[in-house]
Amino acid sequence: MGTGFAARWLPDGEGVVIAGGDHFRVRAATGRVDTILLPEGLTADFQGFDVDPAGDRLAFASLEQARGTLSLLSLRSGQVESILRDTVPLFSPTWSTDGESISVLRAEAPRSALLVIEADNSETRTLRGGMEPFEKTPHLSRSRDGTFAYVRSDGYSNLWVASRPSAADTLVTIRQLTFGTLNKGFFNSSLGQAKQFSVSPDGRRAAFVARTVSGNDLFSISIDGGEETRVTFTGDVHSGPVWAPDGRTMAYVTVRNGLLHVASVDLRSSLVKVDVATRPSPWGLMAWAPGDLLAYTEDRAGSFDVRLGDPRVPDGWRTLANTSPLIPWLAYSESGGLLTLAAGRRVVVFDTAGSVQDSVHVPLLDPRVVRLSNQGTLAVSGEGAAILGQTSPGGRFTTEVRLPWRSAICEEVPRSGGLTFLCSVQEGGRDAWLIRNSQNGNRP
Template sequence: MQQPTYPFVTPSTCSRRHVMAALGLAGAVGLATPAWAQFRVQISGVGATQIPIAIGAFRDEQRGPQPVSAIVRADLERSGLFRSLDASADRLDEVSRPPLPDWKTKGADALLAGSVSPLADGRFDVRYRLWDVLKARDLSGQSLVVPAADLRLAAHRIADDIYEKLTGDKGVFATRIAYVSKAGRRYTLLVADADGENAQSALTSQQPIISPAWAPDGKRLAYVSFQNGKAEVISQDVSTGKRRLLASFKGSNSAPAWSPDGRQLVVTLSRDGVSQLYLISADGEGAPRRLTSSSSIDTEAAFSPDGSLVYFVSDRGGGPQVYKVPVGGGSVQRVTFSGAYNISPNISPDGKWLTYISQVSGAFRVHLMDLSSGDARPLTDTRDDERPSFAPNGKLIIYATRQQGRDVLVTTSLDGRIKAVLATSQSDVRQPVWGPFNK
């Protein structure tokens, strides 16, 4: 994977990291996901603190197309905060009265059991119960009635409930990611579960695309299409495929970033010569408002969570660095100072952290900065990382990289201890972006 150079270039000469795939006609065909396939997630590292949870196989789950308990287990382990113990031998379900003191002796802090019952109309009734072993009491439990196609989503929601009950933070297992893949000359924008499974084709084309970006409502994706022979910013409804042209000005139109309220976007336009940041309406109406004015290239914008600031990349200091500017206008301030090449900024949902790509001894690695102190550190030891994106709870970061000669999507905890390679059936994947919480 080759990192972009400045200035950015056209699709025929573009670097592999900035121009990935084109989105032409909306694809109606989803990618088939093998049943019981979640075991392709590879987890490495050990968290500083892990909650031991015993998980039993859900009663009758083999009668459905998805192994609900195994998906829940994989979700929790991938977060880096849980260590699972197998409780399947006890044949528990949600109405059991398990001997909690025995499980305390076995080292469990919590215990999960449930059932999956097929209904006459083809749906499934998924029930579960979570016990607090240490306090010897029921902690949570409910019934989810879902069609067969939503059994994985039900498992993710169960994992989210467990995560929140045991950590106090919202889980992100039922959220979605988007990324771009390339197979031969075909480019595809994919929307998948947060673990990489259940990938569905949103768009396919023979042309490239730049920078998919989720709208705050989780219903739309903005991206840059070259379908009409030039870079144009498009917004697309993920469920219907309906597209809206947002920016097709003279020159290049690229790098869309949504405002937190979803009403506007920051884009990079070269309509006045050099690439600069502009604010445009999310409905594509009205004239763009210029946000930066320099003789350098300003691009790769990212809003702060409160919408007051825009972080971006500029080479105004001689090489690409991260800067910030008030949305209402004002002085530009430099943010990154360590390293000569820093790109692809993304801000955590709580506004405390900045993740970005920094070149270190020729390697491009994911970094994390504490915005209050300016302290930064690498989270990876790979060489070809790109486009880090925070999970909506701010506890994980997704990025693309190369491992063992293939392109992969990886999540990492903020301390860099836990990394999980996500399940993708495509060999050429990149430009991931994590979607918001489901509305």
């Protein structure tokens, strides 16, 4: 019978429909096989298809140059009618039990949607908006009472703590700090990796970004474990966060009306301030020095400016340095007098006036600055989450500790004795989701 991308039974159980790329094959119980070729530009593959309750028509989704098309195919005549052409991918068309409408997943970042299209093309409506974006092909199913179920294959992340009690120890102990199948502290997108967590100045708590029903918000948790505490309730947190040196305020990147801005939240009052004059880069790379100076990166037509100022004072920003088109990573020294900026294979050390104090080549592509001590010891992380140390200037790199993750972002936890790191580790998994009461359009 050949190979295919997917198969569906006919409603009467007397045959099977198989998607074959540029055609559909209908194999009857008698052994007869009919092949229906599709018009140029339409495909029958991983986007999905479904047979209507009468067994007369197929609804199938096609993808060409990242644009989705929903079409109907008559199994009797072989005629094809495209009823929806979209600018984003469409997945898993599913017929209603009465055969009068088709539901389809519209995969658009940052929020996806579930659409309902009348089979006669008289109306298209959004049944459920604000859904999580689909990183990979989702699969949609609809019950007789109108409940939808779908599975998302997605990457997710959680926070882990790794520690080595003393320099004499060769083993690193690790323990998981947060759990679940949502992104916590890390995410991958077409824009790259965004840092979405930080350690409090006293080393006792971690702040991180996690998905909620309303969007993304800030949470905090004790480094020793326990319950998570929600910090913001706005649903518009994009990336960051970073603690103020006194531990009373967090700065982060927020998205308002489609634009990114630097925001801060007072941890005692939950009061949020947004500086609409700022345009931070989407990676949320910020560093807060002892005192009031916050450094963040701003995307300037493909290159990055490092901006410096007090987020609680409007229009208090100045440009400190300009970097290459490669994504920079920022960190302050313990005293706050020096700022490190990593991009490519080089780490540059500035003072707060913008003067270059040192430039160090590191044996890592895209190094991430973890620490710059007052003594000039620099630590960076990179491939395989290895933490490397180098005494600046002119010192040699030595591997201090190698962590057991291939995809992680780490930050040192300030604790006495040994080394302790908080790492957001990218994992993978599948989530099953339900959308109930869909017949009347109510949200679950």
